[in-house]
Amino acid sequence: MxxxxxxxxxxxxxxxxxxxxxxxxxxxxxxxxxxxxxxxxxxxxxxxxxxxxxxxxxxxxxxxxxxxxxxxxxxxxxxxxxxQDTPAHGTTFEEAARAWHANRLSSLEPSHAERLMTRLERDAFPALGAKQLKEITSSDVLAMVRTVEARGALDVSRRLKQHVSQIYRFAIPQGWAEQDPAAHITDLLKPKPRVRHMPRVGVRELAELVRAIDQYDGEENPRRRAITRAAMLFTLLTWARTNETRLATWDELEGLDTPEPLWRVPAERMKMEREHLVPLSSQVRTLLQRLPSYRGSGFVFPGDKPAQPLSQNTMIYACYRMGYRGRQTVHGFRGLASTWANEAEDYRSDWIEMALAHAEQDEVRGAYNGALYLTPRRRMLQDWGDFIAGMMEGEGERARDAAPRLESTT
Missing domain, CATH: 3.30.160.390 (Integrase, DNA-binding domain)
Structure with missing residues (x-):
């Protein structure tokens, strides 16, 4: 219709x-x-x-x-x-940008091509789109970048500066422009903040942390306690970021009744703005299959109200209640997993980086890599799941009012 x-x-x-x-x-x-x-x-x-x-x-x-x-x-x-047809001599930035985009289209994955054009339409075209290429100055480009920096989107601002240069490199040989005004502003870009590593315990203390999560009893409400515990275990086992877990929905999970379940995290929820595929271990599958009473919500880990996700601070407050304030954050789970994988020497560094959804510098390759190394990553995360489950089993059997304990495949 x-x-x-x-x-x-x-x-x-x-x-x-x-x-x-x-x-x-x-x-x-x-x-x-x-x-x-x-x-x-x-x-x-x-x-x-x-x-x-x-x-x-x-x-x-x-x-x-x-x-x-x-x-x-x-x-x-x-x-x-x-x-598009070749723009006229007095071409505008938007005309050149769309011609550049069309020229690259066949080499880009559709969702990435759409995301790239959306970025230009949202941030570059309002500031530069109607201007003639030959009239745009370095100050014009810098002003556009500063607007994006002001909202804290430093990764996006740097990509936009890169896109402007790419568009000019496309335009100059065709006589539409004479120089790249973005080439002179690199040193003026706001630097990214120094990476602050989230607190985490040493690997030798991991077993104690795992058992603390497994035995979590920091909330009186049995439903809240079960969801909090399950969310922390899910985050630990999948190497996910806090918001990726909080906002996970049941329709993102695929094949939970098959040997190769998968979590398809949409691009808009990922830090690098691209879809990310997470192979789920048998431990994660068991955890999820034993949460049927919460499926009334679209969220895997609902908050106090089923229509809302788990709150932003629920898991970090749980860490505090377990005695880990200043020693361990939920984001720090990723560092523990990374350390384990790198020290194991059984896994390639690019498998580990892909499992952590870290940045891929090459833009074209980055558009395709949501499923990159899926098979070895599945084996790596299964090994991690078995490792974590083994730590729980070392504590002996105990009754649970929350989601049942994990099971090792070994």
């Missing part, structure tokens, strides 16, 4: 991206920040492609439909509507 203007205008933001379809491949993508972006899916040369049309309301529903019609005409004439 075709969209109505009011449907687009009053589309509300949600926790995840969602689409409102107008038909024939045209849809508006509604982002968690409330922005609305027109997209057109089409096929050319036997491949599915995606055309970025622009943001709403700058591009109205009628305008988007006109672009769809123009694209259909181009396809009927055997032309790719995403391959």
């Amino acid at each position: 075709a969209l109505k203007e009011l449907e687009v205008r009053y589309a509300t933001k949600r926790q995840k991206d969602y689409k409102l379809a107008d038909g024939e491949g045209l849809y508006v993508l509604v982002r968690p920040n409330g922005s609305k972006l027109w997209r057109l899916k089409y096929r050319f040369g036997g491949k599915e492609k995606l055309l970025s049309i622009g943001p709403y309301p700058k591009v109205s529903l009628a305008d988007a439909r006109l672009r769809r019609a123009e694209a259909k005409v181009a396809l009927g004439q055997g032309r790719d509507p995403g391959a």
Whole structure:
């Protein structure tokens, strides 16, 4: 069914991206920040492609439909509507950027290509889009970067500076510009804060920590106690960040009744803005399968109200109650896992870095690596699960009113 203007205008933001379809491949993508972006899916040369049309309301529903019609005409004439004609001599930054993007499209994974264009539409085009390439100064680029830095998005600001340079390197050989104004601002970028390693106990104290989590009784309410304990174990076993666990939903979990369960963490919840696949050990599968009473919520680990996730501080407060204030944070679980894996010498460093969802510097490779090294990572996380379960078993059997203890596969 075709969209109505009011449907687009009053589309509300949600926790995840969602689409409102107008038909024939045209849809508006509604982002968690409330922005609305027109997209057109089409096929050319036997491949599915995606055309970025622009943001709403700058591009109205009628305008988007006109672009769809123009694209259909181009396809009927055997032309790719995403391959723009060479801009005129006085080209604008937005024209050059879209031409650069279209030129790279075949080498990028679709979701990454969409994310890249969204970044330009959100931050670069409002500041630089209408300006002529030859008129843009280093001060203009720096002002755009400063706006992004002001909201604390230092990774994004550096990527935008990089994109501007890439666009100019694309434009200069074609005579659209003479120099790259972004080349002179590198030393003016706000430096990233020094990495502050989260407190964590030594590996020799890990067994004591694991047993403390396994025996957690820091809350009177049995349901809250069980969910908190399960969330901490899940985080420890998956090497996830706190918010990735808190906001995990049941529909992100795949194959829990199979030998190879998987957690598909969406890009918008990842620090590096890309989908991340986490192979789940048998211990995690057991833990999740034994939480049926909480499936009334979309969240795997719901808060006091089923429609809300576990609160931001629940797990760190649990660490405090267990006596680990200043000694161990939930984020520090990742450091413990990394130390174990690196000291084991059985696992390659790139498996470990991928399991931790650390940054991939090469942008094109980074677009494809959500499933990279999935098989060896599954073995590594299973070994970690067996290692953790073995520590629990060393304490002997005891009754539980929470999610049952983990089981070793060994």
